[in-house]
Every structure is written in structure tokens, then in C-alpha cells.
Amino acid sequence: MADAKRSPSPLRALPAFPLPKQPAAPSAEALQRQGVDSALLGATRIDPRQTLDLDAPELAVVSGRTKKRLRDLGIRELFAVQTALVPHLLAPAHRALYLPYDPPRDVCASAPTGSGKTLAYVVPVVEMLATRVVTRLRALIVLPTRDLVTQVREVFDALAKGTGLKAASVTGASSFAHEQGQLVDSHGASKVDVVICTPGRLIDHLDGTPEFTLQHLRFLVIDEADRLLTQSFQDWLARVLSAIAPTSSASRRDVAPAFLPLEPRLHSGPGADPPPRSSCQKLLLSATLTRDPGRLAALGLNRPQYFVVASGTDQSAVVDEVVNAIPEALEEHMVVCEGTDKPLVLSWILRLLLDKEDRPQALVFCKSVEAATRLSVLLSSLLPSASIAAYSSDAPRALLESFRAHKVDVLVCSDLVSRGLDVPAVGAVLNYDAPVDARKYVHRVGRTARAGRGGVAWTTLEPQEARWFKGLVSGMGREGRVKKVRVGDKELASSRVAYEVCRFLPVLCRSSSVR
Ligand SMILES: Nc1ncnc2c1ncn2[C@@H]1O[C@H](COP(=O)(O)OP(=O)(O)OP(=O)(O)O)[C@@H](O)[C@H]1O
Numbered sequence: 383m384a385d386a387k388r389s390p391s392p393l394r395a396l397p398a399f400p401l402p403k404q405p406a407a408p409s410a411e412a413l414q415r416q417g418v419d420s421a422l423l424g425a426t427r428i429d430p431r432q433t434l435d436l437d438a439p440e441l442a443v444v445s446g447r448t449k450k451r452l453r454d455l456g457i458r459e460l461f462a463v464q465t466a467l468v469p470h471l472l473a474p475a476h477r478a479l480y481l482p483y484d485p486p487r488d489v490c491a492s493a494p495t496g497s498g499k500t501l502a503y504v505v506p507v508v509e510m511l512a513t514r515v516v517t518r519l520r521a522l523i524v525l526p527t528r529d530l531v532t533q534v535r536e537v538f539d540a541l542a543k544g545t546g547l548k549a550a551s552v553t554g555a556s557s558f559a560h561e562q563g564q565l566v567d568s569h570g571a572s573k574v575d576v577v578i579c580t581p582g583r584l585i586d587h588l589d590g591t592p593e594f595t596l597q598h599l600r601f602l603v604i605d606e607a608d609r610l611l612t613q614s615f616q617d618w619l620a621r622v623l624s625a626i627a628p629t630s631s632a633s634r635r636d637v638a639p640a641f642l643p644l645e646p647r648l649h650s651g652p653g654a655d656p657p658p659r660s661s662c663q664k665l666l667l668s669a670t671l672t673r674d675p676g677r678l679a680a681l682g683l684n685r686p687q688y689f690v691v692a693s694g695t696d697q698s699a700v701v702d703e704v705v706n707a708i709p710e711a712l713e714e715h716m717v718v719c720e721g722t723d724k725p726l727v728l729s730w731i732l733r734l735l736l737d738k739e740d741r742p743q744a745l746v747f748c749k750s751v752e753a754a755t756r757l758s759v760l761l762s763s764l765l766p767s768a769s770i771a772a773y774s775s776d777a778p779r780a781l782l783e784s785f786r787a788h789k790v791d792v793l794v795c796s797d798l799v800s801r802g803l804d805v806p807a808v809g810a811v812l813n814y815d816a817p818v819d820a821r822k823y824v825h826r827v828g829r830t831a832r833a834g835r836g837g838v839a840w841t842t843l844e845p846q847e848a849r850w851f852k853g854l855v856s857g858m859g860r861e862g863r864v865k866k867v868r869v870g871d872k873e874l875a876s877s878r879v880a881y882e883v884c885r886f887l888p889v890l891c892r893s894s895s896v897r
Pocket of ligand 1: 459
């Protein structure tokens with residue numbers, strides 16, 4: 383029947399649009415073809431959950447005395463990066479102060495923030511040097527800031543107690559003459575086994591302290607290496623490397639026994655021994671250690687061996703310095719709001735934290751020291767019951783001590799503090815101003831969730847920054863890890879009145895424009 387009503391044929395569903403897939407991580411072969419350093423591709427990969435009991439057979443290389451000190455310091459087992467570096471650096475094959483004909487291979491290690499990199503080198507340095515007979519400067523530990531020098535010095539002193547090893551801090555915090563008096567005695571002999579320093583002051587002593595020599599170094603440790611490699615300070619790296627290289631023209635006291643000029647004929651002609659080389663082993667560490675062989679070239683590394691603490695099997699964690707650099711236990715949040723509301727959102731987050739039973743301490747990061755100072759004034763008005771202070775390099779040392787002693791709840795700071803600072807009670811990091819890159823994000827948020835503890839990070843963003851920030855976290859492989867939190871007018875209402883008052887008080891007017 384031609385005129386019979388035909389029911390319309392049912393609509394057929396359109397074929398599903400294929401969702402974009404994350405491309406598979408490139409294989410080691412593909413990476414090699416792209417020119418990735420073969421030493422890096424052959425990196426020893428360590429599971430972040432790996433630990434070693436101090437009595438484990440692998441740690442037979444560590445003396446009973448050091449194990450006792452570790453236990454006294456509350457350490458029962460070694461963390462992942464330590465399980466790799468401690469046995470490696472203390473292996474019997476390298477266990478000597480002078481190895482001029484077979485210098486030890488250099489070591490590059492990357493492990494997440496707060497994962498125990500300091501002890502990973504302090505334990506081997508103390509163990510190796512504790513057997514020395516004569517005091518010589520045998521370990522040089524270079525760090526980017528004075529505060530980090532103090533922090534590492536405390537770790538060294540705690541572990542080396544009872545060994546007779548002596549250390550000096552060289553940062554410029556004391557007068558030059560005082561530091562000189564700590565380094566060499568009146569006969570020009572070294573008074574210390576270990577120097578922990580910032581690069582600028584180290585160069586001052588290489589230039590201005592006669593008899594201060596790096597010729598006996600067994601270890602050159604560059605902690606926060608990627609940051610230090612970008613600091614030029616009177617070309618510090620080239621100066622240090624040339625001071626380490628064996629010199630035949632130096633006076634006899636200045637040179638290590640193995641470098642004493644041997645009979646020239648021993649070093650010439652067929653079958654002659656090669657000339658002696660420095661026994662100094664370079665140890666580079668950072669949560670975000672550069673993988674760029676070009677940037678590492680300035681160090682003249684001797685057959686470097688890489689150790690990378692990273693979970694999973696994805697090669698990108700080995701070749702990309704920001705992937706896997708954040709501790710597993712960290713919870714991350716972001717809040718998008720108008721710029722004028724940022725102080726209110728921040729005080730809402732801080733109130734949330736400070737109302738908790740354990741009242742975690744917090745670090746708030748701003749883009750500059752001035753912004754940090756102004757924000758701390760404003761926050762003190764919005765949160766009168768909290769103790770809030772701004773930190774800068776000029777701040778008295780006592781401020782950091784007060785923060786460590788939990789007398790200050792919130793420290794507002796610039797990126798100056800983002801590297802290395804270890805305050806166990808910091809339970810939260812707040813990025814008031816967004817970090818400029820992934821590396822900065824890693825080091826800022828890494829001030830919490832340390833040593834396996836929990837921690838939380840918040841980032842406040844203006845609408846135009848949100849897309850950029852999402853790109854930044856997805857580049858670190860943290861897509862889905864950063865939770866977006868909506869903060870409505872209701873949450874901000876309690877602070878808004880106080881905020882408006884601050885804006886109209888002359889003293890605080892400037893604070894309200896903190897952006
Ligand atoms: N084996 C361990 N057991 C318990 N706690 C440890 C152990 N090793 C280190 N810690 C503690 O972990 C904290 C972080 O250590 P450390 O400062 O060395 O981390 P890091 O890896 O250098 O961090 P960052 O990259 O941020 O500088 C310190 O408080 C330290 O005392």
C-alpha cells in the first residue's frame with residue numbers, strides 16, 4: 383500500500399567520536415635515537431617504597447657506630463634514595479681516600495622532595511672520612527643558601543658526633559677572618575675535614591685564604607645541583623674544578639700524597655703509568671636534577687652513574703626531571719577566583735587548616751619578597767588569632783627558629799625558601815602567586831609531605847591563569863591529581879567585612895593591592 387503511513391525509521395546513533403589517547407611513552411631505543419644520554423637511559427631506577435632495615439646485609443658496609451647514631455636520631459630504616467647511594471658509595475672497591483689511578487665514577491641522583499637525599503650523602507661521607515688519620519679538607523658540600531648550609535651542618539654534626547671529624551660552615555654569616563681561623567691553623571694546615579658552603583663565599587676563600595686547598599678532596603657534593611649550576615657567582619664551578627685538579631707546581635703540603643710528583647720517567651714512554659688524577663668523586667643531587675648533558679658538561683663528570691627514584695616503569699620519569707619529583711602522599715588543590723578575592727580565599731584556606739586539631743603550619747608563597755611582606759600584614763588582620771610572619775633573606779635567623787619551634791603558624795615567603803627547607807610540621811603549602819614553572823611548583827609544594835608524612839598544597843589562580851596551570855600540572859604527569867575546589871561567597875563572607883575595613887585603613891591600604 384503506497385499511501386500506508388510509514389513510521390519514520392529510527393534514528394541511528396552517530397558513531398562515537400574517538401577520545402584523544404595519551405600517546406604511549408617512548409621506548410628507551412626511541413629516546414636514544416632522539417639523543418638522550420645513554421648514561422641516563424642506563425640509570426638505576428629505585429622504587430620510592432623501597433626501604434632497608436639498618437640490620438639488612440646490604441648495609442654491612444655501614445659501621446655499628448653510624449648505625450647507632452642513626453638509631454639515636456630516630457632512624458630505623460633507610461629510605462629509597464639512601465638504600466641505593468649508601469651501599470654504592472661505600473662499596474669496598476671505592477672505599478679509599480685516594481684512588482688516583484682509578485678515580486671513582488661520579489654520581490647523579492634524583493629523588494622526590496623530602497625523600498632523604500641529605501643523609502644519602504652525609505652517611506657515606508662520614509663513614510669514609512671517619513677512618514682518616516690526618517685532618518685534611520676531604521669533603522666539600524655546596525648548597526645554594528645559608529639556611530640550607532645550616533640545615534645540612536646540623537645533620538652532619540648529629541651523625542659525625544664521636545668520630546672526631548670536624549666541619550666548618552662557610553656562608554658569610556661570620557666575618558671573613560673568623561671563617562679563615564676555622565679553616566686553617568697558623569701553620570697553614572687544614573683544621574677541618576668537611577666544608578659546607580655557599581658558592582660565593584667559597585670563592586672568596588679560594589681567593590683570599592692562603593693555604594686553603596681543595597687538592598685533597600674525596601667528595602664534591604653539589605646539593606640542589608640544578609639550581610647551583612645556573613648560578614654563576616664569579617664562575618664558581620670552573621674555579622672549583624681547577625682547584626681540585628692535581629697540580630704539580632703546588633708546594634708539597636698542598637698536594638695529596640698520590641699527586642706528589644712521581645719520577646717523570648714513570649709517566650712517559652711505552653707502558654708507562656697514566657698520570658695520577660683527582661680522587662674527588664662528584665655527587666649531584668636534586669629533586670629536579672637536570673637531564674641535559676649540555677648543562678652537565680661544565681662539570682666534566684667522570685663516567686656518571688644516574689640513580690632515579692621513580693615509581694612505575696614509564697621511561698619519562700627517568701628522562702624528564704619534573705615527572706615523579708613530587709611525593710606520593712601530597713594532596714593538591716586549586717581554586718580559581720578573581721584577583722581581588724585572592725586574599726579572602728587564602729584566609730579561608732588558612733582558617734580551614736588552623737582550625738584542625740593538629741593545627742599544621744603553613745608556608746605561603748608569593749612572587750616577591752615585597753609581595754610577601756604586604757600579604758603577611760593583610761593576613762595578620764584577617765586572621766588575628768594566628769601568628770603570621772614574612773620571611774626574606776634579611777629576616778633574622780631567629781624567625782626561622784621560631785617557625786621550627788612552632789611559635790609561628792604561617793610563614794609568607796618568596797621562592798627563596800622553596801628549596802630544601804625541612805620543617806617537619808609544615809602540613810600545607812599555599813601558592814598565593816602561581817609558580818612560574820613546573821620546577822618551582824615541585825620545590826614549593828615539596829616543603830610539605832616530607833619523609834613519608836602527609837601534606838596538602840593549594841594554588842590560587844585568576845581565571846586567565848587556570849588553563850596555563852592545568853597545562854603545567856599535566857606536563858608533570860599530575861593530571862587528575864590536582865582537585866579543583868569551588869569557594870563561594872558564603873565561605874568568604876566572614877572575612878569580607880574585615881578585608882573591606884583593611885582596604886580603607888591607611889596603613890593597610892597597600893596590603894589590599896597585593897596581587
Ligand atoms: N631514613 C629516614 N628515616 C626517617 N626520616 C628520615 C630518613 N631519612 C631522612 N629523614 C628525614 O626526612 C626529612 C627530609 O630529608 P631531606 O631534607 O634530606 O630531604 P631531601 O630529599 O633533601 O628534600 P629536598 O629535595 O626538599 O631538599 C628530614 O626531616 C630527615 O630527617
